[in-house]
Amino acid sequence: MKLDQQYLEAALKAGRQYSYLPFSLHIFDSVASTNQTLWGLIAEGAKPGCVVIATQQTAGRGQWGRQWSSPSGGLYLSVAIQPKLDAADSYQLTLASAWGIASQLQKCGVTLGIKWPNDLVLDGRKLGGILTETKINHGQITQAVIGVGINWANPVPETGINLELWQASQLNKAIPSLEMLTSQVLSGIESGLKCLFEEGVNILLSDYLNLLINMGDRIHVNQLAGTVVGVTPQGNLRVNLETYNTKEVISSEIYIEPGTISLGYKKSSV
Numbered sequence: 001m002k003l004d005q006q007y008l009e010a011a012l013k014a015g016r017q018y019s020y021l022p023f024s025l026h027i028f029d030s031v032a033s034t035n036q037t038l039w040g041l042i043a044e045g046a047k048p049g050c051v052v053i054a055t056q057q058t059a060g061r062g063q064w065g066r067q068w069s070s071p072s073g074g075l076y077l078s079v080a081i082q083p084k085l086d087a088a089d090s091y092q093l094t095l096a097s098a099w100g101i102a103s104q105l106q107k108c109g110v111t112l113g114i115k116w117p118n119d120l121v122l123d124g125r126k127l128g129g130i131l132t133e134t135k136i137n138h139g140q141i142t143q144a145v146i147g148v149g150i151n152w153a154n155p156v157p158e159t160g161i162n163l164e165l166w167q168a169s170q171l172n173k174a175i176p177s178l179e180m181l182t183s184q185v186l187s188g189i190e191s192g193l194k195c196l197f198e199e200g201v202n203i204l205l206s207d208y209l210n211l212l213i214n215m216g217d218r219i220h221v222n223q224l225a226g227t228v229v230g231v232t233p234q235g236n237l238r239v240n241l242e243t244y245n246t247k248e249v250i251s252s253e254i255y256i257e258p259g260t261i262s263l264g265y266k267k268s269s270v
Contacts, residue, residue, distance in 0.1 A: 001055045001073050001153065003027050004179055008053075011183040020194045021081070022049040023186060030056040034078040035133055035147040041080075042143060048082040053182060057149075073154035074162075075128075075181055078147040079189055083197070087136045090144070091235030091258065092201055093193070094118050094132045097146050099208040100192020101128075104184050106211075108174040110163070113213040116228075117235055117258040120150070121213055125161035127151055148185055152178050201233045214263055221256065229253070237261075 005027050012023065024047070031037045031054045038052040054077070057070030070076055083093060094117065102112040102120055113121045120128040128150035135143045151162035163181065167173060175181050196204045209215060209230060214237075217228045221239060230238040236255040243252070 001178065002029060003053060003055065003182065007177070008179040008182055011180050012186060015183050016187050017191070018194065020190045021079070022047070023079075024050045026050065026052050028052070028054045030054055030058060030072070031076075032059040033057055033147075034076050035131060035145050038078040038080055038145050039133075042145075046080060048080050050080040051077060051186065053077040055152075055178070070149060071154045073152060075150040075152050075178060075185065076148070077182065077185065078145050079186070081144050081146065081193065083141055083144055083193075085141045087134070087139050087141055088234060089201070090132065090134050090141055091117070092196055092204070092233065093134075093144055093146060094130050095208050095231070095235055096192035096196040096204055097130050097132070097148065097189050098192070099204060099211060100190070100195070101130075101148065101185055101188035102211050103207070104188030104191060105175075108184060109170075109172050110166075110175070112211070114208065114211045115263060116212060116214050116231065116237055122161050122163070122166060126156075126159055127161055127163060127166075146189060148189070150181065150185060152181055205231060205233060217263070219261075219263065221254065221261065226254070 005025060034052045034054055034057065038050065041050055055074060056072040057076050098114050098118055102114055105112045115121045118130040119126050128148060131147040133145045134141045151160055153164040154162060156162050167175065175184060214228045219226055219228060221241065224241050224243065226239040226241040228237060229240045232238060232255055236257050239254050239256060241252050241254055
């Protein structure tokens with residue numbers, strides 16, 4: 001499967017609401033990792049807005065050093081940005097990208113939600129994910145790469161779903177090609193970053209929570225029951241824990257950092 005760069009550039013030009021990032025596209029059939037390839041281009045002088053796109057990764061990486069299975073037929077892309085952001089707030093880039101992509105695809109009739117912190121979910125199964133990497137100097141982010149993987153026509157595990165088959169089952173062809181999906185994902189990243197940097201993190205968080213499938217979920221933390229009530233500006237999960245004494249129920253809110261617990265997926269029988 002090979003991307004048609006002219007078709008992609010035309011779709012991107014036609015579909016963008018604004019030009020917040022000066023996209024420069026670099027398309028490959030296969031790379032070890034789009035993030036890794038883009039960092040190499042940045043070292044050679046690539047500017048913010050540089051994009052690396054592939055339909056296969058041979059050494060894809062997920063969050064917290066996990067392997068990211070990236071078989072042929074998927075969409076794997078990375079975008080270079082140069083945000084003015086404190087290092088402590090770096091997760092806002094992931095929140096912005098997740099919300100932007102999900103809301104953009106929803107406009108195409110894809111009923112996408114977000115599973116905390118960085119998964120894109122369709123019909124309860126994983127459609128894609130986001131890996132943001134940054135370089136820090138004196139407590140400030142100097143460079144960042146936002147990596148995205150979306151299942152298009154590639155094989156997926158039991159907990160995954162691919163968009164081409166889902167659209168066929170829904171008789172929905174709003175996204176008819178990999179080029180159109182790529183255009184929508186890039187436009188989504190752009191709109192998410194624009195929201196973060198122009199409207200602020202509080203507006204972004206409100207929008208993100210509207211798409212978060214975990215809101216109200218009952219979970220267990222250190223053998224205590226709790227309810228998911230939100231996400232902090234740093235990307236931590238807000239959980240309201242309930243403890244009991246002989247007379248009353250005592251509630252307390254705790255914050256859970258990404259990577260310290262897994263909210264998991266159910267295996268589908270489909």
